[in-house]
Amino acid sequence: MAYSSAGRLRVGPTMKWEVVIGLEIHTQLATASKIFSGASTTYGAPPNSQACLVDLGYPGILPVLNEQVVRMAIKFGLATNCKISRRSVFARKNYFYPDLPKGYQISQYELPIVSGGHIDIVLDDGEIKTIRITRAHLEEDAGKSLHENFHGASGIDLNRAGTPLLEIVSEPDLRSAMEAGIYMRKIHTLVRYLGISDGNMQEGSFRCDANVSIRLKGDKKLGTRTELKNLNSFRFVEKAIEIEVERQIEILEEGGHIVLETRLYDSDRNETRPMRSKEEANDYRYFPDPDLLPLVIEDALVDELKDSLPELPDAKRVRFVKEYELSDYDAGVLTANLETADYYEEAVRSTTVASPKLVANWVQGELAAALNRDGLDIAEAKVASAELGLLAERIEDGTVSGKLAKEVFERLWHDGGSIDDIIEQRGLKQISDSGTIEKLVDDVLAQNPTQLEQFRGGNEKVIGFFVGQIMKASDGKANPKQVNAILRKKLNE
Amino acid sequence: MHDRTLALLADDLAARRVSAVELTEHFLQRIEQFDAQLNAFVTVTRDEALAQAAVADKRLAAGNATPLTGIPIAHKDIFCTQGVKTSCGSKILDNFISPYDATIVSRLKDAGAVMLGKTNMDEFAMGSSSETSFYGAVRNPWDHELVPGGSSGGSAAAVAARMVCGATGTDTGGSIRQPASLSGITGFKPTYGRVSRYGMVAFASSLDQAGTLTRTAEDAALMMQVMAGFDERDSTALTDPVPAFSSALETPWQTITIGVPENFFDDGLDEGSAQAIRDALRVFERLGATIKDVHLEHVHLSVPVYYVVASAEASSNLSRFDGVRYGHRAENIDNLTELYMRTRGEGFGAEVKRRILTGTYVLSAGYYDAYYLQAQKVRQLISDDFARAFADVDFLIGPTTPTPAFGIGQKMDDPIQMYLNDIYTIGANLAGLPALSVPCGFSGGLPVGLQLIGAHLSEPALLKVAHYFQLETDWHTRVPAAYA
Numbered sequence: 001m002a003y004s005s006a007g008r009l010r011v012g013p014t015m016k017w018e019v020v021i022g023l024e025i026h027t028q029l030a031t032a033s034k035i036f037s038g039a040s041t042t043y044g045a046p047p048n049s050q051a052c053l054v055d056l057g058y059p060g061i062l063p064v065l066n067e068q069v070v071r072m073a074i075k076f077g078l079a080t081n082c083k084i085s086r087r088s089v090f091a092r093k094n095y096f097y098p099d100l101p102k103g104y105q106i107s108q109y110e111l112p113i114v115s116g117g118h119i120d121i122v123l124d125d126g127e128i129k130t131i132r133i134t135r136a137h138l139e140e141d142a143g144k145s146l147h148e149n150f151h152g153a154s155g156i157d158l159n160r161a162g163t164p165l166l167e168i169v170s171e172p173d174l175r176s177a178m179e180a181g182i183y184m185r186k187i188h189t190l191v192r193y194l195g196i197s198d199g200n201m202q203e204g205s206f207r208c209d210a211n212v213s214i215r216l217k218g219d220k221k222l223g224t225r226t227e228l229k230n231l232n233s234f235r236f237v238e239k240a241i242e243i244e245v246e247r248q249i250e251i252l253e254e255g256g257h258i259v260l261e262t263r264l265y266d267s268d269r270n271e272t273r274p275m276r277s278k279e280e281a282n283d284y285r286y287f288p289d290p291d292l293l294p295l296v297i298e299d300a301l302v303d304e305l306k307d308s309l310p311e312l313p314d315a316k317r318v319r320f321v322k323e324y325e326l327s328d329y330d331a332g333v334l335t336a337n338l339e340t341a342d343y344y345e346e347a348v349r350s351t352t353v354a355s356p357k358l359v360a361n362w363v364q365g366e367l368a369a370a371l372n373r374d375g376l377d378i379a380e381a382k383v384a385s386a387e388l389g390l391l392a393e394r395i396e397d398g399t400v401s402g403k404l405a406k407e408v409f410e411r412l413w414h415d416g417g418s419i420d421d422i423i424e425q426r427g428l429k430q431i432s433d434s435g436t437i438e439k440l441v442d443d444v445l446a447q448n449p450t451q452l453e454q455f456r457g458g459n460e461k462v463i464g465f466f467v468g469q470i471m472k473a474s475d476g477k478a479n480p481k482q483v484n485a486i487l488r489k490k491l492n493e
Numbered sequence: 494m495h496d497r498t499l500a501l502l503a504d505d506l507a508a509r510r511v512s513a514v515e516l517t518e519h520f521l522q523r524i525e526q527f528d529a530q531l532n533a534f535v536t537v538t539r540d541e542a543l544a545q546a547a548v549a550d551k552r553l554a555a556g557n558a559t560p561l562t563g564i565p566i567a568h569k570d571i572f573c574t575q576g577v578k579t580s581c582g583s584k585i586l587d588n589f590i591s592p593y594d595a596t597i598v599s600r601l602k603d604a605g606a607v608m609l610g611k612t613n614m615d616e617f618a619m620g621s622s623s624e625t626s627f628y629g630a631v632r633n634p635w636d637h638e639l640v641p642g643g644s645s646g647g648s649a650a651a652v653a654a655r656m657v658c659g660a661t662g663t664d665t666g667g668s669i670r671q672p673a674s675l676s677g678i679t680g681f682k683p684t685y686g687r688v689s690r691y692g693m694v695a696f697a698s699s700l701d702q703a704g705t706l707t708r709t710a711e712d713a714a715l716m717m718q719v720m721a722g723f724d725e726r727d728s729t730a731l732t733d734p735v736p737a738f739s740s741a742l743e744t745p746w747q748t749i750t751i752g753v754p755e756n757f758f759d760d761g762l763d764e765g766s767a768q769a770i771r772d773a774l775r776v777f778e779r780l781g782a783t784i785k786d787v788h789l790e791h792v793h794l795s796v797p798v799y800y801v802v803a804s805a806e807a808s809s810n811l812s813r814f815d816g817v818r819y820g821h822r823a824e825n826i827d828n829l830t831e832l833y834m835r836t837r838g839e840g841f842g843a844e845v846k847r848r849i850l851t852g853t854y855v856l857s858a859g860y861y862d863a864y865y866l867q868a869q870k871v872r873q874l875i876s877d878d879f880a881r882a883f884a885d886v887d888f889l890i891g892p893t894t895p896t897p898a899f900g901i902g903q904k905m906d907d908p909i910q911m912y913l914n915d916i917y918t919i920g921a922n923l924a925g926l927p928a929l930s931v932p933c934g935f936s937g938g939l940p941v942g943l944q945l946i947g948a949h950l951s952e953p954a955l956l957k958v959a960h961y962f963q964l965e966t967d968w969h970t971r972v973p974a975a976y977a
Contacts, residue, residue, distance in 0.1 A: 053592065053593060056818055057813040057818065058573075058591075058592070058593075058813075058818075058819070059573065059579065059581070059586065059589070059591070059694040059695075059813070059814075059819075060572075060573045060579075060591075060595060060690075060691065060692040060693050060694050060695065061691070061692075062690060062691050062726060062727050062728065062729075063728065064725065064726060064727075064728050065728065092809050094808075094809050094812060094856070096812065096815060096833055098815070098817050098829065101813060101817075101818060102812065102813045103809070103811075103812020103813050103815060104809050104812060156817070283857050283858045285808075285809070285853065285856035285857060285858075285861075286856075287805060287806075287809070287856055287861070287865060290697075290698035290699035290729075290806055291695075291698050291728060291729065292728050292729075293728055293729060
């Protein structure tokens with residue numbers, strides 16, 4: 001099976017299928033305390049040490065809404081062209097499970113705080129596609145059930161219970177696993193730009209459910225969908241959808257039918273399997289939570305938050321292209337997360353000499369490689385943005401070659417210190433003195449008569465050999481431009 | 494001592510005519526003497542009470558007392574009390590020691606009131622007779638073969654038998670006013686949101702309201718002064734400032750118009766009770782009130798609306814009792830479903846199960862619109878009826894209950910008959926209005942309650958009207974012979 005030339009149709013053995021995907025992304029909001037209680041939301045505390053009486057669902061306790069989550073949800077809505085409901089309602093979703101202490105989850109159902117918006121995503125061929133956002137609503141997370149290490153019993157950790165979530169629901173506008181991945185990354189970028197979520201996927205702060213169905217090309221009616229639950233990495237989203245689409249095509253091609261159900265993706269076996277059938281699923285008996293009054297939002301708050309919105313990824317990308325004369329691709333990479341964009345801009349602003357393009361290359365090259373190698377976030381980078389700016393400046397002004405600058409960078413990364421000292425102490429300063437270079441060229445030509453003969457006989461390729469030898473003789477410090485110029489001059493004498 | 498009202502005893506304490514410890518010992522002694530026959534208490538906190546009384550005496554001596562300092566009270570066992578069992582009348586919470594105090598419990602504690610114990614009640618406040626308690630039926634001090642009303646029947650019996658000066662209660666559909674009426678005392682339900690619900694085990698969150706069971710409106714005002722007021726832990730608590738309830742009682746009588754809902758005088762109303770109400774109206778006329786008939790168009794739908802809304806909310810509120818974190822847990826469990834089924838099957842009584850089933854049904858897919866949503870619409874109509882009435886009249890007055898106290902066991906097999914006992918009281922809950930019941934006579938030797946309903950936040954005026962009625966009458970001073 002492969003993507004057709006149209007890019008968004010799947011070709012089965014006999015028919016052409018269109019894939020239809022909608023995502024429900026659960027974003028943990030970055031508040032200090034929980035959505036309805038004062039307990040801390042810090043990750044990784046000992047089990048049940050961050051669950052107060054409210055989170056434990058004690059008799060008589062009542063929820064009190066954390067005002068911060070409202071502000072965060074509004075910011076998200078404003079950043080995604082959504083309508084902010086002036087009146088929204090919290091509802092109870094009733095079901096029994098040991099890690100759901102009250103026997104219901106407080107969520108928003110009929111009247112969510114945010115609805116009816118859209119964002120643009122850039123596909124791999126550069127095409128811009130608009131994805132509609134149905135709604136985003138506030139809700140509390142459940143706790144965690146632990147089924148191992150309890151000798152036939154289950155353990156329950158309610159630290160997570162009551163953690164604020166924003167559930168972002170898209171329309172079924174996504175047409176491939178790849179599009180779903182791009183969309184999810186875009187939302188991830190956005191919530192981090194807005195400062196409303198840390199987006200930490202290992203800690204479960206950003207995860208999604210994917211509703212997947214297929215239909216014959218040209219069909220108006222949606223096929224029966226399955227819901228893939230709890231996908232907690234971009235790669236898993238793509239792989240899970242991919243494998244689920246294949247499964248659905250196979251069934252339909254063989255004349256079967258898709259069962260409306262919830263499925264789990266097993267990344268070890270790369271397969272999806274049924275969790276529970278929607279037909280026999282819980283009737284959640286949603287009804288407005290009588291413990292919470294309808295959430296009323298004043299225009300003044302919306303206006304205040306509108307004014308406080310940071311520059312968003314799309315705008316930043318356009319600005320980077322214009323202001324720093326970067327390619328759209330480079331600007332896209334640099335603005336994919338706010339920390340990288342900020343690092344880049346700080347580095348550029350720290351130098352008036354180095355070109356923004358050179359700085360961009362270094363951020364995407366050496367810096368990214370070092371971070372990746374050491375498993376660090378850019379916030380933990382061991383070369384500060386201003387230092388990277390200075391290093392680029394030293395390349396631009398000819399003090400050090402691009403190649404040796406990599407050594408300076410490594411020194412700086414591992415041992416710290418000042419760039420100029422490292423260049424000085426380690427003798428990495430570029431040789432730009434023409435007398436010294438002429439001497440190097442003369443020596444190399446004298447030492448390699450055979451190759452010189454070859455050149456004289458018309459073999460231009462040996463120039464590269466000479467350059468290599470000269471650079472080697474200078475420990476890589478000779479200014480390559482000058483080496484080239486002087487070598488050619490000498491050869492043509 | 495016990496023949497004096499809370500207000501009079503407060504004066505005695507302030508004047509050091511009696512000490513808090515003496516008072517506490519006296520009432521504890523009465524509980525010891527009488528409660529075996531009444532079953533009004535689930536828990537008596539003798540040692541804590543005496544310790545609190547000693548502290549109260551120090552405050553009284555130091556001159557930093559409040560009017561409630563040293564006053565013996567009891568809490569309905571629906572309010573969480575730190576370190577003390579909070580059972581809600583249910584087996585499922587029989588082993589539950591609350592780790593925290595309800596807001597009103599801590600407010601009364603801070604004021605220096607002395608808690609003598611926790612009172613018996615219908616399980617999870619679901620009932621009108623205090624018979625559904627896991628701890629057995631409460632008996633009416635006027636006749637031990639009769640119910641005291643419910644669900645705050647333990648509080649009502651404790652006050653009626655002079656075992657405490659006053660008690661807290663909760664009123665979801667009449668659970669303060671109805672037992673007050675059947676037990677011959679004063680029961681006050683404030684405006685919804687006036688008193689915090691934090692720490693009150695929820696039955697039907699949009700209807701539940703804490704209030705008082707006392708001998709007089711004057712006593713209710715003293716307790717309300719401490720209990721009322723905004724609480725940041727309850728999102729539905731009203732932010733309106735708390736008026737001075739007691740001083741409002743002392744203001745001169747003003748001309749008022751009283752509306753009498755003609756629909757409350759239907760065939761279901763006991764004739765002796767109707768006569769007592771008519772006599773009471775004459776008292777108000779003498780006081781200078783204008784009496785006017787009013788018609789509440791949709792109020793006859795109160796009972797069905799209530800049993801849909803309250804049961805729906807209850808079915809969800811009671812889901813937390815699952816045997817996982819606290820309370821009863823069934824033993825020898827093999828799997829999760831069994832844990833739920835057996836824990837809840839064993840822990841809840843029949844009436845609670847009936848309401849959970851009803852509530853689950855009305856919220857279910859396919860029935861939600863026809864029942865829950867429809868009930869909410871009618872609830873709004875009923876609220877609108879009251880609002881229209883209060884554009885014309887200052888208060889509504891009528892009977893609290895269709896009949897005086899009925900026999901223990903008499904209505905247990907007929908839930909509809911039991912539910913109809915709240916036919917006159919439920920309206921005020923659906924509309925969130927303040928209402929009270931005061932003794933206004935006897936029918937067949939049993940006390941009859943007069944219900945007064947006011948507009949939103951009209952508590953001071955409502956208590957004042959009741960107070961003036963009690964200045965003109967002596968029904969509230971009547972005490973069952975055995976408990977005089």
